[in-house]
Structure formats: C-alpha cells, structure tokens
Amino acid sequence: MSAPANLPPKEELLNRAEEILKQLEGGPWPSHVSELRKTRYPLHVYGVGLVARKSPWGPAAVKVEFLNTGVLSRWARDWVPGGGSEVHFRVFHTPGKFLRTDFLRKITKISRELGVGLIELVGQTGALVLNLTPETAEAMVDALREIGTDVGGSGDAIRALNACVGPALCEFALYDTLKWYAEFYKDKRVNDNIVTPSYPYKFKVKFSGCPLDCARAQRGDIGFIGVWEGAPEVDQELLGKKIEAGEVDPEKLAANCPSGAITWDKEKKELRIDGTRCKKSMHCIRAAFPAIKPGKKRKVAVVVGGGSKGRFGPKLGWFIGYLEPDQVKDAIDLTFKVIGPWEAEAQPKYRLGDYIMHLGLDKFIEKAGIKLEGMPVSTAKMPDEVPYAVLPKEVRERFLSFAQQLKGRV
Template structure:
C-alpha cells in the first residue's frame, strides 16, 4: 500500500543521516540496547531508523506467499517514502507448553535463524507463538527445517491462533489444574491443528488456558478460555493466619475490607477469619495477601468463558462464564471448543469475533444452537424472568452499579 510522505520530510540523504544519528543515540548508556543487538542481525534497521526520524511508521502491509503454508506468515514492506525501500517477513512459530525450551531446542532454532533467517528470534508477545524473522527466498527451506525439529508455522488470519497457556504447575504455586497438559492435548488434536493451518473461519479464534483466576494467560479475553477455580470459600489455616497477624504481616481488618465481594469477616474475639463461600468471587485477593495461610479450596474446577476478545466488530469484551469442567476433562474441553465454533462458523458475518456473533444472536439462543450443557451453567432468562441471562452479578449488585452510572452521568452532564 502506498502512503503519502509525512509533511516536512527532509531530502532522502538528510533523512538517512538523521536516522543513523537516532540509532547511534539509542546505543548509548549502560543499559542493553535493542539497536546494538539488532546490528548483529540482518534486520532492516535502516527502515526502523527512518521511521523514528520521520516520527511515523515506515511499514505498510505486504504479502509473501510460501507454498503449502496458509497461516503464520506475516510481512511488511517499507512505505514508498523510505529511501532504499525494505521488507520484513516473519513466521509465527508454535511455542512449547508453558514456553519452556530445552537448550538443545534453542541451539537448533538459533542455527535455523542464522542460516535461513536474519539471525533474529522474538520470544515475547501475546500471540502464544514466537516470532522468527526470515529472508523470503529461503522461506520454504525454513519451513522444512522447523518441521524437522518438531515445531511448525501457523496461527494468523481467520483461523485458530497459536494457543496460550500459563506456566501452571511447572512453576506456580497457585495452579489449580495442569495447564501445560491441556495445552499439549489441544495441540495434539487433529481438528485443532487443521484449523490453525487453514483460515476457514469468519475471523480469528483464540484458545487460552490459565491455571487460576489471576489469569496470566488472559483467558478471560479469549474466544474460549479455561480458568482454574475452586468451589466455595478458600481454605484458611487459622493457626498460620493468626501467626501472620501477630507478626504484623497481614492486617485482618484491612484484608476483610478489601475483599471485592464482601465475603470475609474477622472475628476479633475468637481470632478467626470467616469466609462466606457463597459470596466469594475468586478474586484471589486474600490468597495473594496471606498465602499459604489462605489457599484455594480443594474441590477444583475449570471455569469456561466464551466470547472475549480485544478486537472485533463491537469492540473489546470479557468472556461470558458458561459453566464448569473438571480438571481431567480436557477431551471434553476440546469437543466443547468445536461445539462453540460450529454455529459461529456457519452463520457469523466476516470479521465478527465469536463475542460479536453472541451479542447479535443472544447468549441464550447461542447456547441452545451450540447444544452446550455444562455443570454450574448460570440460569437462563427462561427460568428466571426477572434476571439477565448468564448474569454473573446478582440483581441487587447490577442495580447498584446502574444507579452509580446514572449518578455519574448526571455529574458529567451526559
């Protein structure tokens, strides 16, 4: 795509000179410099520098075709005002569960990157994949090399995107189920892989798995998310808790006051913390403050949320809670994922995320069309005429927030 040059752009030689000055500046100082590191690779640093000098993105969308690879190839071409032009192409490559890499794998992947790419790997990002820059004429060779070491390219466009799971039980004391096993089982399923490799859907579809309600994998804003929870109240070891209070580590009155659902009471006489399980909304606040004296309850479940997402026709959304699975029900979770996909794939307009389609269809109707039945599904509107379908907050709380909104609207004159 062509784009007119930004106003007041200097002539090309001055622009390049200014770009180099900025890049040199970014290499100064005692801290690590991303420019110094990028100079060791064949990344088109000149284009990046020109963008900084022009104060405008130097990149426009490009298109590079790699035989038999339908998703996971992304390219950008320098805009026509960038002296000398340039191109940047990268693959999204499957991560390992929990993003753990063996040293052997790192050696292999850096060798591939040096020999067939530009010597640059980006292992951060929210896509669930890592990014491997490449040179377009060696793209097919790189795909073969990646497959030969047990990974693959995939997850972009209107397809299932590379999955994301938190590190879970491998590193984290809060994990309530085996997120890494779930990630691996999803990745082993042929239906999942086929739909990562082929863009068949109205829009992208993200699957994310978090071991507890702190939600490090951001499952609550995936098209389908699985989040570890427990039933009822967190467990309190009263002796350990009293010890924390006596040592001044925890203030029990403050702890109770900060519970977002008002489920906690400190009995000062008996020196006991009382938590009402029916009110607990699994915010993790008390557990994070007083761990290990307060721990998640023993009856573990996996909450299923659907329809979340940042981009989409009707803007950002958090997922709707639709019920629970058990930690050993990963096969059922995979089947459920495709039940959720079926009506959306058949009926949604292009560029409607699942959440957009649910908003248009109505959650009640969607659940019926998808034929979903789960333990703990919130009551539907048909059963409670006074209520909102699948509402998470009780009516009094919703009314309280609506009243607050009205008051705020009055104050700002909306």
C-alpha cells in the same frame, strides 16, 4: 498510505533517521537499537518511520509452498529510501513456554543461517517468532520441521494455544493446564484449524490454572480457568502465627476483599470467609498463603467471547459454566460447539465476542447447544426482559448503576 507531508529529501531523511537511532543507543540502559544492529533487520526503515512519525511499513504477502498459515510479511512503503522487507514465521511453542536449551541452540542456528538473526518472544501469547527474508522462507520451513517444530498460528484460524506454567511451577494451579494444552494439540480437528485459515477471524484458546489468569484466558475466544467451589480453606492456627509475626494484617485482608466476603473476629481471633459471596479474586490467598488456600472441590470455569480487539472493542469473556479437571476431551468438543454457529453466521472480521454481542448470549448458547454445570440462568425469557437481549438484565443493571454514579461528575 501516502507519503507524509513535508518530508525532507531522501538523503537528509536517512541522515535524520540515523541521528534518532543513535540517540536511542545513548544512556546507561540496554538499547534495542544496539541489539538490532547485530542482525540483518532493515533498521533504516524503522528509523525513517520515527522521523516521519508514521508507519513506514505496508501490508504484503509471501507465497510459501504447502504452507497456509503462520507467515506474516510487510514491505517498506514507496517513500522509504532504500526500501526493505520483513517476513515473520510464527513457530509452535511448548505448553507453559518451557524451552529446552538444545532446542534454543537449534532455533538460534536457523535464525542466523536462514533468517536475519532476530528471534522474538511475544509476551502475551508466548509465541516464538523468527524474522527472515522471502528468499529463505521455504528452506526455513524444512529446517524447522527437521528439529521437530513447525510454522503455524496466524490468519483467520485457531491461533497457537496459550497455557500458564500450571502445576510444573505454580502452587496455585487448580488443574493440569499443560496436559490440557497437549491434549488439544493432539486432536486432529484443532491442528487442521490451526494450519488452514477458514474462519471469519482469529480464534484463541487459553488455559489458566487459577483465577490469577496468567494466560489471559479471560481475553481468549474460549478460556478455561481453574476455580473452586465455596470459600477458600483457612488454617486458623497457621494464620494466627502469620498475624503474630506481622506477615498478615487480618483487618486489611478483610477490607481489601472485593466482595466483602471476609470478616475478622477480634475476640476469637478468627477469620471467616463467606463462600456464597467469595468472587475468587485470590487476594487473600496471595497475601496469606499457605494459611489461606483454594478450596478442595476444584472446577474449570469456561468463558467465551473475550478479546482485546474486535468490532465492539475490548471485552472480557462471558462465563458459561463449569467442567471437571479431567474433562479435557469434553472441553475440545465444547470448543467446536462454540465455533459452529460463529463460523457459519458471523460477518468477516467478527471475533466470537462480537458475534455474541450481535446475537445475544442466551441465543448463542441455544444455537451452540451448550449444556454445562453451573450455567448462568437465562434472563431473556423472564416477563420483564427483552427476548434475546444483547446483554442479560443483570449486566445491563450494573452498567446503569455505574452510569448513575458518574452522573454529575463528568
């Protein structure tokens, strides 16, 4: 990347960078700049980037012996005075992001002695990231392995898995996300494909215990989401008490149901939920729990092809069927069925969802040999349908309806 136009001389550039950094330390709120000053992070590079209004970092590579993944590095561009480098290690984290205090003390010690004294906890995936310098990379790998963890989870491979807190803390958990996470990590195939990048692009596996989707499983290449069959359970007596106490407004509850599945009978003072129309948004459950709870017949919905980035832009996963809460081994096998055709045929830097968009969902399911309970009915072979359409007819009709609503407004 070329130097931005009209940059001041190097000494003035550094002075202006320091001025901006000091401004970010002002005010009554905590400042990330003040915290970064306590570390050995190359803060001047960050400041210069703010002055230039352009990224001061360029891509780089660091060779770490016997390590194929988990290392990210970048170097200051030529026009940044003083230069600088930044290397990241992504460290394995525990299911549900539970971290023991003794483990945190050990990680902090490693960061201070072998890193720059900076630890990042990434909110989206829960990844634990250590910043270091290239000279200490191999020593840090040894230190991490000594305390029972390792580097891993970047590059064109299976990334570090992500699970919500599940039954450990959440009353809404419909299957044991922490057990599924642990069983996936115990499988040699999963570990082999975390530590050795060999895919067209990254692949993310996520576990959410309920449709609230705290692990963002809808945005994973394959996601497992706890659901239930039919309508939520309603305890009419307990709900009545909540209504009398003013805790729940039944008419508002019905009005806010996205699928119109809820009706309120004023005379009988009874709330009804049509299970055939319920879309599992869980709005009613959050508003009236435990008077309204998920149904007892639990399932794990499987979605594929989600992602916030890709050749065709951000997308949510496609639903392809259900597993039972005890079918974790089948879920691992299914994951590699899904990976198979994508790994063999996808273009470089195609996420799974991009490949599915290119191929068509029906043909992808056929190629992967997927057979699940509750699979969506194929529309590609209907008389009025295009064989192997990129989007099923139902989805295309929804887009068309939305476009008609916008017609004349834009």
